[in-house]
Amino acid sequence: MKPLKLGMVGGGQGAFIGGVHRIAARIDGQWELVAGALSSDAERARASAAELNIAPDRAYTSFEAMAEAEAAREDGIDAVAIVTPNHMHAAPALAFLKAGIHVICDKPLAATREQADAIAAAQRESGKLFILTHNYTGYPLIRQAREMVANGDLGDIRVVHVNYVQDWLAEVPDPDNKQADWRTDPARSGAGGCIGDIGTHAFNLASFVTGLKTEGVAADLDAFVPGRQVDDNVHVMLRFAGGAKGMLWASQVAVGNENALTLRVHGTKGGLEWAQENPNVMTFSRLGEPKQILTRAGAGASGAANRVSRTPGGHPEGYLEGFATIYNEAAALVRHARDGTPLPEGLHVPDIEDGLDGMRFISASLASSAANGVWTPLV
Amino acid sequence: MKPLKLGMVGGGQGAFIGGVHRIAARIDGQWELVAGALSSDAERARASAAELNIAPDRAYTSFEAMAEAEAAREDGIDAVAIVTPNHMHAAPALAFLKAGIHVICDKPLAATREQADAIAAAQRESGKLFILTHNYTGYPLIRQAREMVANGDLGDIRVVHVNYVQDWLAEVPDPDNKQADWRTDPARSGAGGCIGDIGTHAFNLASFVTGLKTEGVAADLDAFVPGRQVDDNVHVMLRFAGGAKGMLWASQVAVGNENALTLRVHGTKGGLEWAQENPNVMTFSRLGEPKQILTRAGAGASGAANRVSRTPGGHPEGYLEGFATIYNEAAALVRHARDGTPLPEGLHVPDIEDGLDGMRFISASLASSAANGVWTPLV
Amino acid sequence: MKPLKLGMVGGGQGAFIGGVHRIAARIDGQWELVAGALSSDAERARASAAELNIAPDRAYTSFEAMAEAEAAREDGIDAVAIVTPNHMHAAPALAFLKAGIHVICDKPLAATREQADAIAAAQRESGKLFILTHNYTGYPLIRQAREMVANGDLGDIRVVHVNYVQDWLAEVPDPDNKQADWRTDPARSGAGGCIGDIGTHAFNLASFVTGLKTEGVAADLDAFVPGRQVDDNVHVMLRFAGGAKGMLWASQVAVGNENALTLRVHGTKGGLEWAQENPNVMTFSRLGEPKQILTRAGAGASGAANRVSRTPGGHPEGYLEGFATIYNEAAALVRHARDGTPLPEGLHVPDIEDGLDGMRFISASLASSAANGVWTPLV
């Protein structure tokens, strides 16, 4: 089966997440990177393309030119991956959607609600796919957790706790730390700092697994590091439709943590816990029974987990494989749209609605925190 | 050195925490149980006393009689341990304090603020010791954590997270479960259920380790189990004097948990994590350095930890030893008061002020939750 | 119920294991320490006794005098605890057994096979109890493991792995380290160093849990630290009656370990793993099913575990409580012998036979290692 053709906006030399997207796209052999507007700097764009074996005539220096040219080529790209900072999602997304090209976009959806709404409108109008890389939903045991909740293995959900804590911004970062630079600049990250960068991942993960709709938040956001213009620590209490309750903690100043994304879900009949840093195990407890350790692709693995596993139990998969599953499912959607290929069972790709939910979460939390923690609906 | 003489109110056959207090009092050989009003049921009081090798003439059926008689004896008790349900703390505490006898009392301090204030007043008037068994403060690594925070090893504290979650009340309990029965009855437990029973432990632990004063809480309390009259799940956001923030989760319905009391403290320079269920290890991270595993009495153990350790590293101590440390330090205080024996270094016994703080935490949280989560000061 | 009267040989000021025995004897209130030959130094013997509230007339300076005097008293001790270095077990054991007094003795049984045989002969002749404090058998989950194996939950045992590794003797110790001093002196420890001190614990634990008789060993012993006269690292392959196989590793030079006693047992139907440093959990796997985490006194706890538990699941018990269970069961045996009190269900106290097995293990391993690892039977 021939791989699909992928283009990329952003991700030139020195970028971080672009490289992750490229590995993720390669792992299952479903995508071939053939075009890119990898940098707005012409020299860097060309050099980056050469490194990546992109033909010179498809190494663009502007995404507008790329959208136009690729749409016109017979062998044009099947989809574009947008891996720029938050404030630079909307413009290329609009350009490619309008050019009739499917979009795979890094999260959060955009830097502002206005940008987000514009993307959503463009997506609706175009009828093209819009896939948001909330990559943690690609972990096999997260698929299993979602399936177990849906199957009622936990009973009615009562309490959900999700954390995503780091420490890499515990101090004023080096001026030449590009990743830190744009993430702490409200002009590029949006009004939310930590809450947009990792809080939305945590929020999305809790929503994805439980299937619960969040009705309101009470938030207390801080910028602990002197001079910081966006939040770096996020405390949120959650109320879900149906009466379940939750807490969410996101932090970039929790010294001793790398990417400690953890989820706990407790229902009337069972509870489960999972941690991203060791994602191949999940504990599950039925009320009154010993706790079980479920392993990816192990004895207790479910269909949903096995469908997105590549290696046997005990041979750990990681972050890149979870990310690859998003690309894999994006490929299935693109083939389905293009050729009518049937969709695989259990496909669950985060989309524009998840992106809008994330934006609602950010703005409601910012509003609540600004109003001294008043409960604020997600609208 | 002769052991001190201990009396006990409550703790007769079928009780739980009374037995724990007795073991704790025995472990270091500082106390001898010689008198008791172990039950209000005369037959059970006598039988319980016989089992415990208490002489028949000191097996009382009323605490009032016991206070009077013991105060009158030349060989009367040096202190009394009150191990009754919450609503039955105040009356015996007042009786013994008025009789001039030191009091060791289980937590929370009382079922109501009025009772708590009465105890505090009686204590002040009597000048006698009042020791509250917030036993988790007796764990060696908790002493070390407190010392490390005080020494500045973590820098300025920014974020504190404390959980105490269980699942034993996830369903309507058996009618003959005495422990569940009084804890879910507001007439005996006080208006707070879970928040009083274990939330106060979590609150006390965070306060003890960080030394931070809590200025306000925003709370969301639930009674998830149908028909339950008190809270069984507690979400609280905390604001500390000086700007640190925190979250506290206490639950009796978090399926898959036994006594999962966990503490995380993060400052500008370092972070630490500890979990009560495996209390002999604590992780500590200095910003930018690998995480360390500190073990009780191991290579990184501090003076504060070693002073309250009994066994070498790798030979685990547990709940009973931590509890015993409270009794050990209570003995030191009693001997100091009685004989002028110098107090040991680093003694830290929870007292009436900790009890009042716990009551303030309960009432502020209940008030906040009732007022839809408005930030409420601890007064 | 009146506590039994305990005497002690050894365990004066500066000793380690004597203090552990005393706490263990106190925890459940079954014993009262009333007499001691705590040191061969008269001044230290008296001072130690005073500290321990032993009456001056029962603070002996020789164990022979103590055995004679206590046997003659109407209120003489019910049992004596021998807590001296290995080479000093036999003489007091013989004296007390001949005086008709039950003996509780630290392990290994003796420094030499000759001493061990003499104790065994004296025990048989006297008909008195001889209890060896292989304290790790007192852990509740070890009781459960034994019960599970006996019940066939693991099927036929195939493979057993047991380690006991430390690092406290990784270098030449301080000359004033009394614990290290006698343990590395063959005149006091016996020909085996590490193998006697902790190898016998590992061997006993594997035997206790599996019920398997060891038929032969192939051993490779080393003294890694320059100048050391006894082994400090022990590698042993084991062959059990019935065809199961095992490996045992004991080390005092495994840098990074405190008291890492771990056991793994694998049978045709299931497997379990336990580690002494966090003794309140054990994992159990049935072939083809998810691994379970069994907790002490938790949902999956067995009768054998619950009978020797003091606190609910999640309130950790430790080393001292496991040790206390040996003293508790010793008390039951003494009461049974003295008063005919019925023995509790499931009592399992290590005795003279376990002591002799340990001596056979030591001598067979030393012989095998000396003969370049030839398989050597335990005789």
Added chain:
Amino acid sequence: MKPLKLGMVGGGQGAFIGGVHRIAARIDGQWELVAGALSSDAERARASAAELNIAPDRAYTSFEAMAEAEAAREDGIDAVAIVTPNHMHAAPALAFLKAGIHVICDKPLAATREQADAIAAAQRESGKLFILTHNYTGYPLIRQAREMVANGDLGDIRVVHVNYVQDWLAEVPDPDNKQADWRTDPARSGAGGCIGDIGTHAFNLASFVTGLKTEGVAADLDAFVPGRQVDDNVHVMLRFAGGAKGMLWASQVAVGNENALTLRVHGTKGGLEWAQENPNVMTFSRLGEPKQILTRAGAGASGAANRVSRTPGGHPEGYLEGFATIYNEAAALVRHARDGTPLPEGLHVPDIEDGLDGMRFISASLASSAANGVWTPLV
């Protein structure tokens, strides 16, 4: 940079390890699969090639034809990956080496010493690269462990313990389990079963990290499952040049284990522990200091680890990334051989010598076990 051209022998539909090799080859974009003799069954060979987007004229049905044709093509493959069962390594290896094509081969090197020697001779004669996929050496923290030992961070190594235990062959396998079928058939796996399949991985890992040469083994091998013709449980004691000692346990019947490959190394100054199932953390202890948790790409990561890491600390890499590092380094070697491209720093690809060492380990262990465990040199 254009990817290299890879061919594959074996790995058709239904195979396991072939798919792993293909993902590993794709992850870093260094290889493109362009030819294959994927199956000896012509229909399956064609269908497998089509699935993998291999052109029909390069979908061979015999490896001999493939070697000849690819050697003759201008755009012929740069290297071939041999992913057949053990007994089918030698014939294709010889064919491709003789055709002047570099070989990447799964482990163990061969089913017999004769085959292994033939490969080694062919490799020497051809001067071509021979790379053995002992993939666990590709884990970043294993690179760091090797570097730390080489740097003297552990001092002189005294004790090495390595386990690789599974349970997937604890019973007679399903007849249609292809993976089990050939691995338990001495005609295809070679005389060693478990010892060849996973014992060699454990042996290689210990050798790779410590740099120690094994001088002799004393082994006790068993076939526990009724009717099994090869070993399924392996106990080996090791003696290393210079006096260090070790133990190795490999098992396919240790119920409760998936791929539990664990390594512990203890020296005079430090000790470390690593487990393949959670490969992003390693503990390291300096004598007398608290244990550290080193994370892949985290604060304590070394150059050797960072050079082969793709994602930041806390974003776990796994089995496929470690495997990919072998392919990545194979690519560097091929480019170096072809174009003179400089080799990257710290490259460490297992080669024919490692393969021969593994064969020596197998045959010495089989011989020792057959001779009742006599110490047997590796020759």
